Amino acid sequence: MSAESFLGVEGNWEGFLSLAKEAGLDVDDPHMGELYEYIRLVLPALRAVDELDLTGVDPAMVYLPPQSLPEQERT
Amino acid sequence: MDELDICYLPATELSGLIERKELSPVEVTQAHLARIEATEAALNSFITLLAEQALADAKTAEAEIQAGNYRGPLHGIPITLKDLYYVKGVRNTSGSKMFHDFVPDFDSTITSKLRDAGTIILGKTNTHQFAYGITGENPDYGDMHNPWNTERITGGSSGGSVSSVAAGQSTLTMGSDTGGSIRVPSSLCGLAGLKPTYGRLSRFGLTALSWSQDHPGPIARTVADCALLMNVTAGYDAKDPVTSRAQVPDYTSALTGDVKGLRIGVPREFFEPPLDPEVEAAVRQAIGVLEDLGAVVKEISWPMSSYATPIATIIQMAEATSYHADLVRKRGNEYSPPVRLLLEAGFFLSAPQLNRAHQARTLFVKQCLELFQDVDVLAGPMTPITAHTIGADEVKVGATTITPRAALTRYTRPYNLSGFPAMSVPCGFSAEGMPIGLQLAGSPFTEETLLRAAHAYEQATDWHKRRPPL
Numbered sequence: 001m002s003a004e005s006f007l008g009v010e011g012n013w014e015g016f017l018s019l020a021k022e023a024g025l026d027v028d029d030p031h032m033g034e035l036y037e038y039i040r041l042v043l044p045a046l047r048a049v050d051e052l053d054l055t056g057v058d059p060a061m062v063y064l065p066p067q068s069l070p071e072q073e074r075t
Numbered sequence: 076m077d078e079l080d081i082c083y084l085p086a087t088e089l090s091g092l093i094e095r096k097e098l099s100p101v102e103v104t105q106a107h108l109a110r111i112e113a114t115e116a117a118l119n120s121f122i123t124l125l126a127e128q129a130l131a132d133a134k135t136a137e138a139e140i141q142a143g144n145y146r147g148p149l150h151g152i153p154i155t156l157k158d159l160y161y162v163k164g165v166r167n168t169s170g171s172k173m174f175h176d177f178v179p180d181f182d183s184t185i186t187s188k189l190r191d192a193g194t195i196i197l198g199k200t201n202t203h204q205f206a207y208g209i210t211g212e213n214p215d216y217g218d219m220h221n222p223w224n225t226e227r228i229t230g231g232s233s234g235g236s237v238s239s240v241a242a243g244q245s246t247l248t249m250g251s252d253t254g255g256s257i258r259v260p261s262s263l264c265g266l267a268g269l270k271p272t273y274g275r276l277s278r279f280g281l282t283a284l285s286w287s288q289d290h291p292g293p294i295a296r297t298v299a300d301c302a303l304l305m306n307v308t309a310g311y312d313a314k315d316p317v318t319s320r321a322q323v324p325d326y327t328s329a330l331t332g333d334v335k336g337l338r339i340g341v342p343r344e345f346f347e348p349p350l351d352p353e354v355e356a357a358v359r360q361a362i363g364v365l366e367d368l369g370a371v372v373k374e375i376s377w378p379m380s381s382y383a384t385p386i387a388t389i390i391q392m393a394e395a396t397s398y399h400a401d402l403v404r405k406r407g408n409e410y411s412p413p414v415r416l417l418l419e420a421g422f423f424l425s426a427p428q429l430n431r432a433h434q435a436r437t438l439f440v441k442q443c444l445e446l447f448q449d450v451d452v453l454a455g456p457m458t459p460i461t462a463h464t465i466g467a468d469e470v471k472v473g474a475t476t477i478t479p480r481a482a483l484t485r486y487t488r489p490y491n492l493s494g495f496p497a498m499s500v501p502c503g504f505s506a507e508g509m510p511i512g513l514q515l516a517g518s519p520f521t522e523e524t525l526l527r528a529a530h531a532y533e534q535a536t537d538w539h540k541r542r543p544p545l
Contacts, residue, residue: 023422024404031407031415038416039423046428048385049435059433060440 011040078106082243083542085297089246090148093140100140100151104133104195107153111197111244114545117225119217120239122158122168124198129153132195139193148303150193155245157236158199159206160291161280162186169282170202170232172215173402173409183280184312185249185291192307197245201235204414206251206284207395208232209259209483210465214411218465221264222543223509227462230260230483236294237264242545247300249308251281252290254391255487258499261294262457262512265501265538267529268294269301272519273494274319277312285394288387288491297539298500298530302326305522321520329523330530335369337528340450342377345486349472350459357503357511358456364535365454365528375450379442383488386439389424389432390492396421436492443493447518452528457499457512458483486514496522500529501538510538 016036017027025032081089081103092098108126115121136151158168161179163186168174182190189196201219203211211219211234219234221227222242229238233250237260240248250257252270261268269292276291283289293304305326312318341362346355366372396403396418403410403418410418446453460482463470470482490497497516504510513532517525533539 019423023419024400025407025419025422026404029407034412035416035419039420042420043423046385046389048382049389049428049432052382052435052438054431054434054438057434057437059430060436061433 078109079243081106082110083296084246086148086152086246086295086300086303087297089152090150093151094145096140100133100136100195101130103151104129104153104197107197107243107245110242114222114242114244117545118220118222118238118242118244120155120200120219120235120242120244121198122170122201122216122235123166125165125196129195129197136193136195146193149189149307152194152247153197153245154189154194154247154249155197155200155236155239156186156248157202157233157250159202159251159282160186160199160249162196162199165199167199167282168216170204170206170213170216171410173406179280181280184277184314185308186280188308189249194247197239200233200239200248203232203234204411205282205399206232206253206256207414207417208480209255210479211235211260212465220465221462222545223265224462224507225545226464227509228263228465228479230263230462232256233294234260237261237266237268240294240296241266241543243542246295247304248294249304250292250294252292252491253284253288254387254491255484257290257292257294258457258487258497258512258514259483262499262514263462263510265510265541265543266294266296267298267301267498267500267533267539268292269305269498269522269525270490270496271305271309271522272319272496274317275309275496275520275522277310277315277318279312279314283398285391287394288391290491290494298526298533299327299330301498302330302526305526319520324523326523326526329527331527332531332534333369334365334528334531337365337370337452337524338450339365339370339372339452339454339528340375340446341372341454342380343374344377344380345455349475349477349482350456351461351472353505354456354459354461354511358513361502361513361532362454365532368531368535370528373450375446377446379439380489382435383439383492384484386432386435387488387492389429390436392417392421393424393429439489440493443489443495444518451517451521451524453516455486455514457486457514459485461505461507461509461511490516495519496525498525498529500533502532502536503538504541
């Protein structure tokens, strides 16, 4: 599990429920057990990204800054 | 020519008959509506059929053409739209009963362009819920069925779009591809499907799944028909800030049949297990055909390709969960269980984890650009398997057993993550009679090259001429 994900390898049922509640999910829903098993299966597979050396690499952001100053600031 | 022959004519041929007034748009539309009537119970391609409106539009097109106002090669040509493309006044469910009664009051940009070109919209097609799935199974509107074997999946999420064209219910269709949803079903149903460069086509008026990986694109029975759709739908749109101002070429004129000297790279990683031996044989043979046509083929290594899935998945999960956050909290039990799990799992990603994925994306794109300094096109299998049985939780690929999702998206993610164009073109059939696809990919805005290579291959083979036994 990624050290940077909320639910690390040490994640347990109580920690999961706490995070689920924080996320606004209904922790009394019987479906929570299925979700718990699912994320413990799926999220570790994403850990491969941690193997990459990303030193000095900027994130690929989609933010596009304005290409010119607003009219009133130019005058 | 009987009605079934009309339904299997490509737009490139149908348009000539319509322009010369040898066939009217009304006759063409009636033939397709009859085909839908005959096959829809077996396929379940449509969520909303627009039979009356289509006939009315066909009559208008006929009157325009009779009056000498022929608009161009898509005038009077039937088309279907995945039920994520807004059509003014027509419900847009996104494949979920939660939006069963949602009716947009405007057209998507692509819908507008297709209307202006004179296409006849036959209906809105079935999709995996919110396009968040790769098999084409949908508990709300019913599973989509593969015309080559109706017990098999179409692939998704553009499953209804693809079945509509593969079965001759429509001439053309538009799908969307966030993790393979144009290319995978095209491959599994024996069609040509193009995921263009990110920003080449407008996303305005389409239900989003993952903003930075959503790609609208064309699907058809021939590469030339995909080119016709690109001619009409590509281009800058002020309503979609990521669309490119790069000039839109005439994609049809790129279909020269000439691939002499084209440099084709074959990543060896794409042929490592798990890969069905039948698929591997067909794809290697297809690459051999391109080589025989004059392309220069060489094996390359793409070590970072295996990272595309985890990087793309983190970004997709974060974006999709963000889009659905309120709805999944309040109405989670109205989603299909697999889609609900994917959306809820996104809440457990962290901000640093997402940012790291965006950093990795930068690195990935840089390596992709370096790869394309030595080659013009990358070639490989579209999927490691052919269409499996509907409802399967696992699939066996050689000696490996994996989930359908892992199998079917194995080769798709690199191009959703990078935004580079990629397409699937039919390259054979399994012993069970299921289609196999060849994937071709290029650097940004090289759709002309991809279409040229795919068309040259298509013209040298006859896979695209086969009809499903339906």
